[in-house]
Amino acid sequence: MDSVTAVLFYAASGLALLSAMAVVAQRSPVGSAFALIVTLCSLSVLYGLLGSPFIAVLQIVVYAGAIMVLFLFVLMLLNVKREEHQPEGRGVGLLAGGLALVFLLQVGAVVLASTLQPGSPAYDASTARMARLLFSPDYLYVFEATSILILSALVGAVVLARKEPR
Amino acid sequence: MPAWAQDTLIATVKVLLIFTVLLTLFSLLTWVERRFLAFAQFRLGPNRTGPFGILQPVADGLKLFFKEDMAPKNANLLAFFAAPVLAVTAAFTAVAVVPYGPPLTLPAWGFLPQWLQGRPFSLQIADLDVGILYIFAITSLGVYGIVLAGWSANNKYSLFGGLRSSAQMFSYELSLGLSFVGLIMLAGSFRIQDIAARQAGGFWNWHVFPQFLAFLTYFISATAEVSRTPFDLPEAESELVAGYHTEYSSMKFALLQMAEYINMITVAALTANLFLGGADPGLPFLPSGGLWGLAWFGVKTLLVIFTFFWLRATVPRFRYDQLMHFGWKVLVPLATLNVLATAGWLVFSK
Amino acid sequence: MNPALVPHAVLLSLALFVIGALGVFLRRNVITVFMSIELMLNAVNLAFVAFSRSWDRLDGQVLVFFVMTVAAAEAAVGLAIVLALHRHKDTLDVDAFSLLKG
Numbered sequence: 155m156d157s158v159t160a161v162l163f164y165a166a167s168g169l170a171l172l173s174a175m176a177v178v179a180q181r182s183p184v185g186s187a188f189a190l191i192v193t194l195c196s197l198s199v200l201y202g203l204l205g206s207p208f209i210a211v212l213q214i215v216v217y218a219g220a221i222m223v224l225f226l227f228v229l230m231l232l233n234v235k236r237e238e239h240q241p242e243g244r245g246v247g248l249l250a251g252g253l254a255l256v257f258l259l260q261v262g263a264v265v266l267a268s269t270l271q272p273g274s275p276a277y278d279a280s281t282a283r284m285a286r287l288l289f290s291p292d293y294l295y296v297f298e299a300t301s302i303l304i305l306s307a308l309v310g311a312v313v314l315a316r317k318e319p320r
Numbered sequence: 321m322p323a324w325a326q327d328t329l330i331a332t333v334k335v336l337l338i339f340t341v342l343l344t345l346f347s348l349l350t351w352v353e354r355r356f357l358a359f360a361q362f363r364l365g366p367n368r369t370g371p372f373g374i375l376q377p378v379a380d381g382l383k384l385f386f387k388e389d390m391a392p393k394n395a396n397l398l399a400f401f402a403a404p405v406l407a408v409t410a411a412f413t414a415v416a417v418v419p420y421g422p423p424l425t426l427p428a429w430g431f432l433p434q435w436l437q438g439r440p441f442s443l444q445i446a447d448l449d450v451g452i453l454y455i456f457a458i459t460s461l462g463v464y465g466i467v468l469a470g471w472s473a474n475n476k477y478s479l480f481g482g483l484r485s486s487a488q489m490f491s492y493e494l495s496l497g498l499s500f501v502g503l504i505m506l507a508g509s510f511r512i513q514d515i516a517a518r519q520a521g522g523f524w525n526w527h528v529f530p531q532f533l534a535f536l537t538y539f540i541s542a543t544a545e546v547s548r549t550p551f552d553l554p555e556a557e558s559e560l561v562a563g564y565h566t567e568y569s570s571m572k573f574a575l576l577q578m579a580e581y582i583n584m585i586t587v588a589a590l591t592a593n594l595f596l597g598g599a600d601p602g603l604p605f606l607p608s609g610g611l612w613g614l615a616w617f618g619v620k621t622l623l624v625i626f627t628f629f630w631l632r633a634t635v636p637r638f639r640y641d642q643l644m645h646f647g648w649k650v651l652v653p654l655a656t657l658n659v660l661a662t663a664g665w666l667v668f669s670k
Numbered sequence: 671m672n673p674a675l676v677p678h679a680v681l682l683s684l685a686l687f688v689i690g691a692l693g694v695f696l697r698r699n700v701i702t703v704f705m706s707i708e709l710m711l712n713a714v715n716l717a718f719v720a721f722s723r724s725w726d727r728l729d730g731q732v733l734v735f736f737v738m739t740v741a742a743a744e745a746a747v748g749l750a751i752v753l754a755l756h757r758h759k760d761t762l763d764v765d766a767f768s769l770l771k772g
Contacts, residue, residue: 178689307746
């Protein structure tokens, strides 16, 4: 069982990495969007393997199922073709790549040097336990605040996207 | 035989069995739908192939199989091929968590191997703790098949179909999700089996009655989610030729059709489980238990499917702006109202 | 559970974050930049889930829940802004939107 988990884990990780690179490297925005959907789905597999089925399903429902559909809708509505403007010259690319490498090495070294516990096998992330924590006094008010956030986002989006009467 | 091999064997047999049943049901339903539509419109419908034309699906299948597989010149080929596969995969994946009745125990028949005699097994491929959320997640992935199909063909009608379907799915998913919330609160569980099991004991316990508002919003939104007739704007043939499958031919077209029908069957099975009591016969004197549960469940599912056909024969298509207004200004508030009412009832009845 | 999975998940999250950041720096299309930001958010989510597993606490997952909620709100408002921008300038190039006054 352990080896099956490991194989799935590394397969999903590889897929996530490759598709994430495709998101950034693609010329066509719709292609990027589909690559991002693949990344999100493989991340959902990773969440499941790390023992959080609720977050895994939520990832699909919210990210892959709702947010990305919205992105695709806008891309199709505007009928976005390939990027017209070329990316910045080689200098900026090299600079960004160098900075990214430095960041990667720095934080990677910290992660590798740290001794992260592997987590106990009896880890219980059932939906009921999740709900109990979410609605406990620790997070209840934050949870309620997010509902106001979503409502204001909804109103804001409607106001912003509406055609102004002329 | 070791335990894991037994489990794998049982799971494989279940998967193959359900796969076969679904495919058969799909081909039969295409014929039933055409005959019924013809009957409703005072026509005859396909009646030449075999007795009553029942072999029509076979003829259709053969025809589609031997047709030339074409792709438009400027299509994005990878996406064009991936779209039907994606749609069908999502449709079949969603079926995995639908339960077909309460767990069964095999009788100790002599011809069965020892380990099968008296073995309990569930009438379901995977019993997920978050079953209802899973279905919700997978059906929302099914949109991509349609959107990809519409976008990749590089045809304006297809693109419009894809655009419409993304907006439609997005809007009706909201009320669909909200209509589940009442049931989840009542059952205290995301498992479909738990929700189905708590309606046992008579038809007045079925969620259609205590949760009528939820049923109404659920059924309408589900019809929209599977793009059945009053909501078939993504493929509105009189405006968009055939919407997202305009450019598809041969087996790819068959796959898209299959995805639509499988989705419809899933929705019908889900309706039977969530709102129509699942395996419950409805009246106390009717036989229940064992295979009877499966039979009642099947009857309910088929009735819901028939309702979809009936709707198609009766109701005209929505206009696009009406669709959006209806989804956001009628269904979402209604579903929210139901959530509030259920929550209030749960709090004050304790 | 394989003990190497948690640190490897954190490393993967780091790599995804860097890829997303590169996307934000290098791409010119507003929507692609936006998608790169979503990628960065997801990288952080993965780290949260891994840490949650590592410490045997669910708080990490609750945070992921909140990140997702905020991401949904952000996507709705952000895409509405993109639509408005497109209406004004008829392009999606980030360099076209470098002025504060539209």
